Amino acid sequence: xxxxxxxxxxxxxxxxxxxxxxxxxxxxxxxxxxxxxxxxxxxxxxxxxxxxxxxxxxxxxxxxxxxxxxxxxxxxxxxxxxxxxxxxxxxxxxxxxxxxxxxxxxxxxxxxxxxxxxxxxxxxxxxxxxxxxxxxxxxxxxxxxxxxxxxxxxxxxxxxxxxxxxxxxxxxxxxxxxxxxxxxxxxxxxxxxxxxxxxxxxxxxxxxxxxxxxxxxxxxxxxxxxxxxxxxxxxxxxxxxxxxxxxxxxxxxxxxxxxxxxxxxxxxxxxxxxxxxxxxxxxxxxx
Amino acid sequence: xxxxxxxxxxxxxxxxxxxxxxxxxxxxxxxxxxxxxxxxxxxxxxxxxxxxxxxxxxxxxxxxxxxxxxxxxxxxxxxxxxxxxxxxxxxxxxxxxxxxxxxxxxxxxxxxxxxxxxxxxxxxxxxxxxxxxxxxxxxxxxxxxxxxxxxxxxxxxxxxxxxxxxxxxxxxxxxxxxxxxxxxxxxxxxxxxxxxxxxxxxxxxxxxxxxxxxxxxxxxxxxxxxxxxxxxxxxxxxxxxxxxxxxxxxxxxxxxxxxxxxxxxxxxxxxxxxxxxxxxxxxxxxxxxxxxxxxxxxxxxxxxxxxxxxx
Amino acid sequence: xxxxxxxxxxxxxxxxxxxxxxxxxxxxxxxxxxxxxxxxxxxxxxxxxxxxxxxxxxxxxxxxxxxxxxxxxxxxxxxxxxxxxxxxxxxxxxxxxxxxxxxxxxxxxxxxxxxxxxxxxxxxxxxxxxxxxxxxxxxxxxxxxxxxxxxxxxxxxxxxxxxxxxxxxxxxxxxxxxxxxxxxxxxxxxxxxxxxxxxxxxxxxxxxxxxxxxxxxxxxxxxxxxxxxxxxxxxxxxxxxxxxxxxxxxxxxxxxxxxxxxxxxxxxxxxxxxxxxxxxxxxxxxxxxxxxxxxxxxxxxxxxxxxxxxxxxxxxxxxxxxxxxxxxxxxxxxx
Numbered sequence: 001x002x003x004x005x006x007x008x009x010x011x012x013x014x015x016x017x018x019x020x021x022x023x024x025x026x027x028x029x030x031x032x033x034x035x036x037x038x039x040x041x042x043x044x045x046x047x048x049x050x051x052x053x054x055x056x057x058x059x060x061x062x063x064x065x066x067x068x069x070x071x072x073x074x075x076x077x078x079x080x081x082x083x084x085x086x087x088x089x090x091x092x093x094x095x096x097x098x099x100x101x102x103x104x105x106x107x108x109x110x111x112x113x114x115x116x117x118x119x120x121x122x123x124x125x126x127x128x129x130x131x132x133x134x135x136x137x138x139x140x141x142x143x144x145x146x147x148x149x150x151x152x153x154x155x156x157x158x159x160x161x162x163x164x165x166x167x168x169x170x171x172x173x174x175x176x177x178x179x180x181x182x183x184x185x186x187x188x189x190x191x192x193x194x195x196x197x198x199x200x201x202x203x204x205x206x207x208x209x210x211x212x213x214x215x216x217x218x219x220x221x222x223x224x225x226x227x228x229x230x231x232x233x234x235x236x237x238x239x240x241x242x243x244x245x246x247x248x249x250x251x252x253x254x255x256x257x258x259x260x261x262x263x264x265x266x267x268x269x270x271x272x273x274x275x276x277x278x279x280x281x282x283x284x285x286x287x
Numbered sequence: 288x289x290x291x292x293x294x295x296x297x298x299x300x301x302x303x304x305x306x307x308x309x310x311x312x313x314x315x316x317x318x319x320x321x322x323x324x325x326x327x328x329x330x331x332x333x334x335x336x337x338x339x340x341x342x343x344x345x346x347x348x349x350x351x352x353x354x355x356x357x358x359x360x361x362x363x364x365x366x367x368x369x370x371x372x373x374x375x376x377x378x379x380x381x382x383x384x385x386x387x388x389x390x391x392x393x394x395x396x397x398x399x400x401x402x403x404x405x406x407x408x409x410x411x412x413x414x415x416x417x418x419x420x421x422x423x424x425x426x427x428x429x430x431x432x433x434x435x436x437x438x439x440x441x442x443x444x445x446x447x448x449x450x451x452x453x454x455x456x457x458x459x460x461x462x463x464x465x466x467x468x469x470x471x472x473x474x475x476x477x478x479x480x481x482x483x484x485x486x487x488x489x490x491x492x493x494x495x496x497x498x499x500x501x502x503x504x505x506x507x508x509x510x511x512x513x514x515x516x517x518x519x520x521x522x523x524x525x526x527x528x529x530x531x532x533x534x535x536x537x538x539x540x541x542x543x544x545x546x547x548x549x550x551x552x553x554x555x556x557x558x559x560x561x562x563x564x565x566x567x568x569x570x571x572x573x574x575x576x577x578x579x580x581x582x583x584x585x586x587x588x589x590x591x592x593x594x595x596x597x598x
Numbered sequence: 599x600x601x602x603x604x605x606x607x608x609x610x611x612x613x614x615x616x617x618x619x620x621x622x623x624x625x626x627x628x629x630x631x632x633x634x635x636x637x638x639x640x641x642x643x644x645x646x647x648x649x650x651x652x653x654x655x656x657x658x659x660x661x662x663x664x665x666x667x668x669x670x671x672x673x674x675x676x677x678x679x680x681x682x683x684x685x686x687x688x689x690x691x692x693x694x695x696x697x698x699x700x701x702x703x704x705x706x707x708x709x710x711x712x713x714x715x716x717x718x719x720x721x722x723x724x725x726x727x728x729x730x731x732x733x734x735x736x737x738x739x740x741x742x743x744x745x746x747x748x749x750x751x752x753x754x755x756x757x758x759x760x761x762x763x764x765x766x767x768x769x770x771x772x773x774x775x776x777x778x779x780x781x782x783x784x785x786x787x788x789x790x791x792x793x794x795x796x797x798x799x800x801x802x803x804x805x806x807x808x809x810x811x812x813x814x815x816x817x818x819x820x821x822x823x824x825x826x827x828x829x830x831x832x833x834x835x836x837x838x839x840x841x842x843x844x845x846x847x848x849x850x851x852x853x854x855x856x857x858x859x860x861x862x863x864x865x866x867x868x869x870x871x872x873x874x875x876x877x878x879x880x881x882x883x884x885x886x887x888x889x890x891x892x893x894x895x896x897x898x899x900x901x902x903x904x905x906x907x908x909x910x911x912x913x914x915x916x917x918x919x920x921x922x923x924x925x926x927x928x929x930x931x932x933x
Contacts, residue, residue, distance in 0.1 A: 009708045010848060010859065011666055011673040037671060058668065059852035063875065087875025088509045103673070249874045251847045251864075254708040258845035258866055261890070262880075264898030284819075317921040319733065324921035325829050345920065349831065359882055485629070487652070487661055487838050489865070494833035495919050507870050515851050516862045517662030547919035549651060549835050551631065 009254050012056050012103025013041040017096050018076060025163030028083040029129050030094055031068060033076045034104060045107060047071055049114060049137040050245060050273045053106025054253045055079060057092035064250045064268070067107060068132040070139035072146070077104070080132045080166060108253040109272045112137055112217055112243060117150065123209040123237075124155040125228055127200045127220030131157055131166050133245060134219050139170075142179050153180040154209045158200040162186050162193045183207055201227040204235075211236030218244045222287040229276060229285075239277035246272050246279070246287060291402055291451040292339040295373060298399060298447055299334035302371050308397055312350055313373035314343040321412055325350065337373065339449075341424060344406045344431070346543040347372055348381035348497035352390040371397035371447075375406075376439040377541035380574025381497040383444055384537055387581060390500055400442030402451030405434030409546070433542035433555065436460030443575055460540075461563050463556055479557065480520060483527045485550045488518065492554055493530060495547035498537045505529055527557070535561045536583045539574045568593070602751075602762040602773045602780035603787055606645065609760075612779050613637050620682035620719070623657060625650070634687065643687070645755060648731045649911060653841030654688050655699060658716045661838075662862035665712060668850075673859065678715035684772075686723045686753075691736045691909035693724040693748035695841035701903045702844055712861070721772055723762070724749035726795060730802045733912030735925060738805045741909050743798040756790040759783075802910075805925045811900045814893060817931045824885035826927060829920045830867075832884050836914035836922070837865035837891065842907040845871065866891050892927055 019033040032055075036042040047053070047067050056062040069078035083094040096102065114137070122141060126134040134157075140146055141153055155174070159165045165184065174182040185196040185203045196203065200220065209216075216237050218228055225244060232242050248260035248267045255269030263282040265271065279285060299311040315326035315336045323342045328334050351372070357365045372378065379398050385391040407424060408431035415429060423429050434440075440454045467475060490506075493499040505513050506526045514525040531554075540562060544554045565571055568591040569582035582590075604612060616622045622637045625644045632647040634654055666673040688696075696717070703713035727734070727743035736742060746752045750769035753760040761783045764770040773780055783791070817823075837843040847864045850857060864871055867887050873879045881887050899907040908924070915923050 007709075008666075008675055008711045010710075010861065011675060014672040056850060059850055059857050061850045062848060084875040084877070086510060086877055088512070090875050091510070247874075248880065249872050256702055256708070256710065256844070257847060257864070258894070259847075259872060261866075261894065261898070264893070264901050318923040318926060319915070319921065322921050327828050350828075481629075489834035489838045490868075491831070491833035491835045491919055494831040503870075507868075515853075515860065516847065516849050516864075517664075517851075517860045518862075519662075543919075547831070547833065547835070549839055549917040551629075 009105075010252070012054070012062070012105045013045070014038070015041075015077075015102055015104050017098055017100045017102060020096070020098055023080060023129075023166050023168075025161075028094070029080060029164075029166065030083070031078055031080045031167075032093070032096070033069075033078050034102070035076055036104075037101070045077065045104070047077075047107035048111030049140050050112035050133045051107040051109045052133075052253075052268075052272060053077075053079070053104050053108060054250070055081070055089070055093060056103040056105070057089055057096065058102065060089045060092035062103075062105065062251070063087070063089040064108075064247075064253060066133040066136075066245070066272075068136050070136045070143065072140055072143040080129065080135075082129050105253065108268055110270070112273055114140070117215050119149070119151065119213075121152040121210065121212075121214035122150055122154070123214055123216040124153070124157075125200060125204055125216060125218040125220070125232075126155070126157045127224040127228075128159055128164070129166060130219040130221060130245075130247075134217060135167050135170070137217060138174065138180070142174075142177065147179055151213070154183075154207065155180060156183045156185065156200060156203050156207060158185040158187065158198075158203065160187045162190055162195075181207075199227070200224055201231050204228060205231045208235060211238075211241070214241065216242050218242060225287045232276075239280065240275045242276035243273060244276065244279070244287070246274060291449050292337070294449045295339050295399065295401070296334055296337050298449065299328055299337055299371065299373075300331045302397065303328065303334055304331055307369065308371040309368040310354070311337070311371045311373065311399075312347045313337040313399075314339070314345070314347075317342075321407060321409060339373070339401055341404060341407050341430075343373070343375070343401075344409075344542075344546060346378050346381055346495070346497055346541045347374070348378050348385060348391075349495060349543065351382065351385060351396070351497070352500040355391055355395070367392055367395055369395050369397070371399055373401055374398050374442050374445075375401055375403040376437060376442050377433075377539050377574075379442040379444055380439060380539035381541060383574040383577055384539065384581075385497060385500075386577060388537075393577070397446045398442060398444050400445030400448045402449065402453040403434075403437075403440045403442075404452060404454050405430035405437065405440070407431070410551070431542055431546075433540055433545070436540070438572070439575065444577065461559065464560050464563050467556055467560065479527075480524065482553050482556075483523050484518075484520060485552050486518070486523050486527065487550055488516075488523070488526070489549065491547035491549060492544035492552075495543040496534075497541075497543070498534060499530075527554075531557045531561055534558050536565045536569070536571060536581050537573050538562055600764045600770045600773045601783050601788070602764075602777075603759055603783035604762070604780050605759045608779060609643050612776065613643065614639075615776060615779060616684045620684070622684050622686065624686040625725075634685070645687075645725070648727075648729065649689050649692070649913070651839065651913070651917070653695065653839060653911070653913065654685065654692050655695065655841055655844070657685065658696070658713050658720075659699065659703065659710075659844060659846070659863070662860055663712065664858045665848075665861045666859045668857040668859070675711070678711060679719060680715075681719060683716075683720045684723065685720050687725045688722060688749075689727055689911070690724050690743060690745040690747070690749065690752070691734070691741050691911040692841050693722055694736075694741050694745060694909045695748070695911075696722065697748040698842045698899070698903070698905055698907050698909075699844055701905070721750045721768055722748065723751040723753055723769075725760075726752060726754045727798050728755055728794065730798060731912060731916075732803075733915045734802050734910060735805045735807075735912065736910035737799065737802045738807045739906055739908045739910045743802055744795040754791045754794050756787060756794055759787060761787050761791040805929060807925075807928045810928050811897050811906065814896050814928070814931065818889065818893065820931060822931045823889040824883065826922070826931070827883070827885035827888045830884050830888055830922055831920050832867060832869075832887075833919065834865035834867055835917050835919065836924075837867055838863060839913040839917055841909055841911055841913070842895070843891075866894070892924070892931075896928065 015034040023029040260267035311328040314323040317324040703710040746765040
């Protein structure tokens, strides 16, 4: 927890928007690089890959957003936010400019169990804009201090079209990296697209990452998650080695307000990271 | 009264068994003394549970709009149900209003007109104490104010009529409103604020009202947001003013909001004020006919403008 | 355990004595209704009520409150209440509800500072029930009309006087501090109290809710939920009047130049409660929402805290405009 402000978990920490990157052609996905206005706050904000924080735009309110930067990115924290026309906070965040002041509260949730995954092969499967915390994870895994602790890293990431892929420069770099095996796919390419076409679950079946001594981290829209479970199970991944992250509306982020409850678990506090085994118990496998 | 109940059960059974309707909306005994509860009768056995007495207070028209809405989990074509409603005068007036507002398909509704002697007010009965509860159930002593002031105990648009003793229409029902109007603007405001300040925003008044069928109530809208969520007086006032004014030319004075309110806000005074205004300004009484257009959705050059010039 | 007694006509002196050091909250008439409120010098304590319409949770977790304002460089929290307070006259079921709310709001990792400040400054004197209502079922959910759970002191009405018994060290200290007003009860008074306690518990009916947690769990996919919910109007009476329902929302409002953060009670029975920005809603139907509310109270809290979050006060039964009755739900929902 954050030192100094731990006494009041409902108050946000003031941050400045340092940099805004428009990620996609539809311009409804933006990455916000935030700098803490007080040094002590940055020191206190120690997150793990897979955790989220509550972002607040002045006067609009808060919403939970997965942390897209790695704990190894010590200078800043990044969040990629999708704007929904019906979403009050996401719309307000998208109208921000560099230099504006907003608020951050967190980090919250359990994060991916990376410590328990040391010495194992890691399979990362992502779809659409749910790739954000997986991006944080890849950045972390590839960091020179962490890379030696993990074995083979395989990642499959897909989006609807080339223009909808997030973090394009990093994807290029990762595809050329000897430290990992990166597969990028789009549902449908365009004139300039020379890469792979096909849905993520299909590509997963083609890449066939081995299940021995491996863990799969899967994030994507509910439909993709549903269709990805079968190929993973077919490849031999046991349900407790398939790890995913759930999304629900949240307000407090700390397991009190009741919004994100699923079958007695709070996505904000007990999750957002759950194994497929847990999800089958909680909601009968519904994401 | 008991004859009416027997006839009602037979009628409901016939309608269901002959498949003339899919559902009879009526009343059955509740789990508490002096309470009935809505009954969704779908077969002959269910019809046998229907009751008719002076405790059938709920306005069942509130359930109709959702019955005529295609359920979210149904894919493909969907046939709206045929529904019979056990109706008092006020319930039927609500149905008329909902038909005019295209929330209810008139051809799919069978209005079973019940003889109404006025319904018992739970609050009056509780205040009277246990002994009065049984001895005074027949007279007018414990009848709800709304029923004492009812101008239409007979059921408009009836498809089936169940006979029985019924009360006669009240003549002057606006005495409390007149007293209220006689106060100064400051006093009226004070009274309104005092009542509304009790609100806990449970929205029972809204949910119990057949007229409140909006998919998203203005008070729940977030983009834009019209009011804060707290109990700041301005936010509470905004909700209640918004709710009451949305009832202008639509409220049938059934008292569902009053009965539902757990903290006893005098909602009737405020809705009735609007009812009186509409009646005086436009000569319109909602829910009495299917033909007459609602005053707030029509324009006549000689429409009164006094609400602008002389509020 | 310490005993005390006070004649009813001397309660005013106790209110004045305690009020000199802090707030005294108790049953008083407001707009012809017995409510829990801060007792004013002009008030007389009311002692003959079944229970209050609104539960005491609002004194610790208000319907809404401004928790902070947005300052130029971060948020400024609303000052927390200080000084001592005495809460007198809550029924044992409602006192019990506070222990459940404590588990949510005062857990170690993320304690709620507003709730905690109010709880920690408050000494609770529960008033045992003489005439439980027909809708009371406290004895079916780990309570009793003279239960001490959540109370520092339990008071029993024996007609002309109240007999008090401490249930916590804080209660003991209170009895010692106000010993002049709260003398020791006579043997006869103690006997009268014991008789009162014994007769009251016989008046509470059992609803046969043994094994309810397991039974409901097995019913989670039952069609009965949708059938039950058909009658439900979808209002928030059951949740806002429930002493243990604690769902809420945090909202940022722009009021004046600074803006403020408001925390307000909310209800899981409202569709907007779980509606996401994308328009997706995991609990679209009233049946799902009703199931969630019941399961939360009778299954989920039993798993996470070891307690069923229902105290059997009957408010949801008495006040439901469609006569939904939790007692039936608990005993009749088939798997």
